[in-house]
Amino acid sequence: MIVAVTGIILIVFVIGHLLGNLQIFVGPDWINGYSQHLRDLGPLLWAIRLFLLATVLVHICVTIQLAMENRSARPEPYMDKRYVKATFASRHMVMSGLIVFAFIAYHLAHFTFRKTDPRFALLKPDPFGHYDVYSMMVYGFQNYFVSGFYVLGLFLLALHLSHGSSSFLQSLGFNDKKLNPRLALGGRIFAWLIFAGYTSIPVAILLGLIKPAQQL
Numbered sequence: 680m681i682v683a684v685t686g687i688i689l690i691v692f693v694i695g696h697l698l699g700n701l702q703i704f705v706g707p708d709w710i711n712g713y714s715q716h717l718r719d720l721g722p723l724l725w726a727i728r729l730f731l732l733a734t735v736l737v738h739i740c741v742t743i744q745l746a747m748e749n750r751s752a753r754p755e756p757y758m759d760k761r762y763v764k765a766t767f768a769s770r771h772m773v774m775s776g777l778i779v780f781a782f783i784a785y786h787l788a789h790f791t792f793r794k795t796d797p798r799f800a801l802l803k804p805d806p807f808g809h810y811d812v813y814s815m816m817v818y819g820f821q822n823y824f825v826s827g828f829y830v831l832g833l834f835l836l837a838l839h840l841s842h843g844s845s846s847f848l849q850s851l852g853f854n855d856k857k858l859n860p861r862l863a864l865g866g867r868i869f870a871w872l873i874f875a876g877y878t879s880i881p882v883a884i885l886l887g888l889i890k891p892a893q894q895l
C-alpha cells in the first residue's frame with residue numbers, strides 16, 4: 680500500500696511536469712513565465728520539493744525491502760522458470776526504477792542546478808526578466824548524446840509506468856477479473872502516451888522545429 684500511494688503521488692507529478700514542459704511548444708513567454716511562477720512560490724516550492732524527495736525515497740526503500748523479502752521467502756532458485764502471466768515490465772520494476780532514479784539525478788544536475796553545461800549560465804533573462812528556460816532546454820537537447828540519454832531514461836520510465844500505473848489498484852485491494860485486463864491495457868497506453876509527450880520535446884528540438892530564443 681505504501682508503494683502504491685507513493686507511486687500515485689509520483690504519477691501525478693509526472694503528468695503535471697509534462698503539461699508544464701509542453702508549454703515549450705507554445706513559446707518562450709509561456710514556459711519561462713511558468714518556471715518563474717514556480718520559483719515565486721518560494722518556501723512552498725521547497726516544501727513541495729522535500730515532499731517529492733521523501734516520496735521517492737520511501738517508494739524506493741519499501742520496494743527494495745519487498746524485493747528482498749520476496750527473494751528470502753524462496754532461498755532455493757527455481758529449476759524451471761517459465762512465466763505464465765508476469766510481463767517483462769513487471770519482472771524488471773526494481774531495475775527500471777533504479778535507472779529512472781539515476782536519470783532524475785542527472786536531470787536535476789542538468790536543468791535544475793545547471794551544473795553540466797557552462798553555457799546555461801551565459802543565458803540572459805528574457806524580455807520579461809525571467810530566466811530563459813526555453814533557450815536552456817533548446818541548447819541542452821541540441822546535443823545528440825544528451826537527448827539520447829533522456830530518451831533512454833524516458834523509455835525506462837514508460838516501462839516502469841506500464842506496469843505500475845495499473846498494478847497500484849491491485850495493491851490497494853481492487854481486484855476484478857473482468858476489469859483487470861482492461862486496466863492493464865489502460866496503464867500501458869497511459870505510460871506510452873507519457874513517453875510520447877516527453878520525447879516530443881528533444882525530438883522537435885533535434886529536428887530544428889524549436890530554435891533558441893537568443894544566440895550564445
Ligand code: HEM
Pocket residue numbers: 693696700714715728783786787790791812816829833836877878880881
Ligand atoms: C523531456 C523530458 C523533460 C524535460 C524537458 C524536463 C524539463 C525540466 C526543467 C526545465 C526543469 C527545471 C525547471 C526550473 O528550474 O525552472 C526540470 C526539473 C525537474 N524535473 Fe524535469 N523534465 C523532463 C523529464 C522529467 C522526468 C521524466 C522527471 C521525473 C520522472 C522529471 C523530474 C524533474 C524534477 C523532480 C525536477 C525538479 C523540480 C524542481 O525544480 O523542484 N523531469 N525538468
